[in-house]
Amino acid sequence: MTTGKHQPLLSGETHRKTDDVEINGIKDYCKEFYLESKRLWYLAGPAIFASLCQYTIGATTQVFAGKLGTIQLAAVSVENTVIAGFSYSILFGMGSALETLCGQAYGAEKFEMLGIYLQKSLIILNTAAIGLTFTFIFGVSVLKLLGQTTTISVAAGTFAVWMIPQLFAYATMIPVSKFLQAQSKVMPMALIALVAVVSHVFLSWLLIVKLGWGLVGAAVVLDGSWWFITLGQVGYVLWGSCGQAWSGFSWNAFSNLKGFLHISLTTMIMFCLESWYVMSLVLLAGHFENAEVSVDALSVCINILGWAGMVALGLNVAASVRVSNELGLGRPKTVRLSVIVVALTALLIGILFATVLLVYRKQYPAFFTNSQEVMQLVDELTLLLGTLVVINNVQYALSGVAIGAGLQSAVAYMNIGSYFLVGIPISILLGFKFDMRVKGIWYGLVSGSSMQCFMLLLMVSRIDWNEEANVSGDRIKQWGCDIGMKDDVADANNY
Structure with a gap:
């Protein structure tokens, strides 16, 4: 498969081909998977570095x-x-x-x-x-x-x-x-x-x-x-x-700034709910006895999660670019392949990170603290931390897919349900009612993120990419303005 000028050119690819990807057999699938992976990392690598x-x-x-x-x-x-x-x-x-x-x-x-x-x-x-x-x-x-x-x-x-x-x-x-x-x-x-x-x-x-x-x-x-x-x-x-x-x-x-403001606000809600969710759990940890140890341990884990999140964010960017570009071009089969590649890549990277954390669970806390109590608690939380790294990696990748498809509103509602109706109540219940303290907080965090990841998987698996490709031109017109779009939307839908 060759790329269009809207795509990064790979080795051996020098011209444009607007036809959708065609896969006939395992050999074709492996070839296209490899090429799509190269395109993904062409975008994700510099994004992660930046x-x-x-x-x-x-x-x-x-x-x-x-x-x-x-x-x-x-x-x-x-x-x-x-x-x-x-x-x-x-x-x-x-x-x-x-x-x-x-x-x-x-x-x-x-x-x-x-x-x-x-x-x-x-x-x-x-x-x-x-x-x-x-x-x-x-x-x-x-x-x-x-x-x-x-x-x-x-x-x-x-x-x-x-x-x-x-x-x-x-x-x-x-x-x-x-x-x-x-x-x-x-x-x-x-x-x-x-x-x-x-x-x-x-x-x-x-x-x-x-x-x-x-x-x-x-x-x-x-x-x-x-x-x-x-x-x-x-x-x-x-x-x-x-x-x-x-x-x-x-x-x-x-x-038409009002139309543009609509998608800006829904995307903002989608991102903010997640960051505020984590912040609220840190505040909850401050209400335990010996709160300094609890907050410090939770902060170390969130710090690790933040560094791992830089890689996940790069995959998020790459996924949104690949999906949005291919939808704009009208190539639903290529979009499906992109979604599979980015989801599997995110899963494998998450498993790799989690494995490293588990192998060095006794060593890495010392880079963040000198307190034996904090190091012991971080050690106990490492399995949950590794699980959350895997979940977050896949979740970030699927969120990128949703953004590329223009489905921010749906994801925002999912965030509300997953984080504030599932995650926080479980954290409060386990942390305070069952006296699990910071472990209870972390179980709630994992539960909320797991629910969000499951709902994203369900949504992405049910998307009709042919339909999304057809309405992409209308979406551009609706949320943007009519400049240059009067006759062009129909053209875009005919690719």
Whole structure:
């Protein structure tokens, strides 16, 4: 099978073929599975690398802040986790609407629509960022309301004010990233992230340690690193590297913002419910006796889950791009193959991670804590942690499939049912009623995620991909605008 120009070209593939994949026998299936795996990793590899670099930027700042003192470390950690984390989850969720729209439009060769969608998303996310600035400005009061001590609240709240520029970097970078991902332009993003993380480490040492700027230096470097990534990606787009996908700014971006806002909000709900679910379980752990050990053990496990999640996030991005591109092109059989490949890949990677955790269950907790009590509890939770890594990997991959197909609303409802009607009640019941403490919390987390994964599997297995390919053009028109679409939707459906 050869690829279209909307796909990454593989070795030996040099021209376009719009026919859907045809598989006759095991030999054909193995060949197509191999080619689809290469396309998947062409997208997922750089996406994983870029995510790890961006994750490292925040972690590096916390390391250098720790050299200043415990209060400074707490200030950076709390601001990054609570205030910035809350805003990022909202903006990331809203910006992920572009994975559906840009991906399907690019597959259908409605290239002029991508720039319109990008501008719509920039308008919506930067407007949302203006509203979110109040959580930064009044960070001290917000943190006190959440139960933080006055000392930590004041330090983190002051640091949050310095981090307002980062908020608008998020609001600009996220849509541009999704815009580039839809076109499989992931390698430039990875290279920009690499330069950013290397310079971030050096500048953090220079301003925080060498010049003694303290938290002000940490804020300046962190803001600067995120804006470097943002301007690097924007510059890549404006340089003309995206062809017809970017033809300049247009007033058409202001048309039908209400329709575009709808999918942005449903995607936001889908992402936020999951992150808030985990956050709520950490807060629950703080109500046990000897809460410090419980929270620390849960935090170590969630930290491990976060690093594993970078790989899962890359698969999520790759799945959404492959599915949306192929639906836009009108190739349902290729979509089915893509879904199978990404699901099996996610499952195997999850099993690999879980195996490593189980083999080194006595050793890895020492990298995070010196407390024997915490290490013992983490050891006891490792089997559940490994199980959750496997489940989350598959779940993230299937969520990417759902985003590529434009089914965010259905997934949002699943999240509500799985996490807040199953996961949290089980955590409370087992943790408090049956006195299982943090183990009960973790059983609830696994139960909620298992339910979500099962429902996603059920939904994906029942999707009529022929029908989804037929309605992809209508979906683009409904959630975007009518520019260039009056006669094109019918053309897209006839591929």
